[in-house]
Amino acid sequence: MKSYSLLPLVIASFALVTGCSSASSDSGGPVIDKLDVPATTSTMTVNGQSGPGVILTLTAHDDSSGLTALHVVFTETNQDQTISIPNAPTQLTGQKIELVILNAPKGQHAVEFHLTDVKGKSSPVFDATITVP
Numbered sequence: 001m002k003s004y005s006l007l008p009l010v011i012a013s014f015a016l017v018t019g020c021s022s023a024s025s026d027s028g029g030p031v032i033d034k035l036d037v038p039a040t041t042s043t044m045t046v047n048g049q050s051g052p053g054v055i056l057t058l059t060a061h062d063d064s065s066g067l068t069a070l071h072v073v074f075t076e077t078n079q080d081q082t083i084s085i086p087n088a089p090t091q092l093t094g095q096k097i098e099l100v101i102l103n104a105p106k107g108q109h110a111v112e113f114h115l116t117d118v119k120g121k122s123s124p125v126f127d128a129t130i131t132v133p
Contacts, residue, residue: 053100065121108130
């Protein structure tokens with residue numbers, strides 16, 4: 001087990017870009033429709049913290065209750081970082097989320113993403129690899 005910490009994740013603005021929920025019979029909970037995760041970090045400054053970072057682009061929906069959080073899990077350390085989603089929208093379209101990953105060593109890092117909703121349901125996991133050069 002590696003002894004470093006990938007904590008904390010720092011979020012810049014999470015200026016909500018929402019769309020209207022479409023009528024749907026989907027009541028199974030949150031769904032990540034699309035998540036763009038850059039393969040390689042670049043140096044970023046977010047809320048006064050500098051380090052390797054990425055800008056995610058998230059499109060998701062939950063027609064039954066509303067999205068409350070994006071979870072970012074570093075599989076090497078099993079650390080779950082929760083990013084709150086304000087106002088529990090039922091749809092996000094092209095939402096930009098800036099992350100700075102402090103104390104991350106160089107190399108590839110496996111990361112899992114999932115959403116949770118008002119009812120406590122989780123979306124299926126979206127896997128990605130982020131490389132710190």
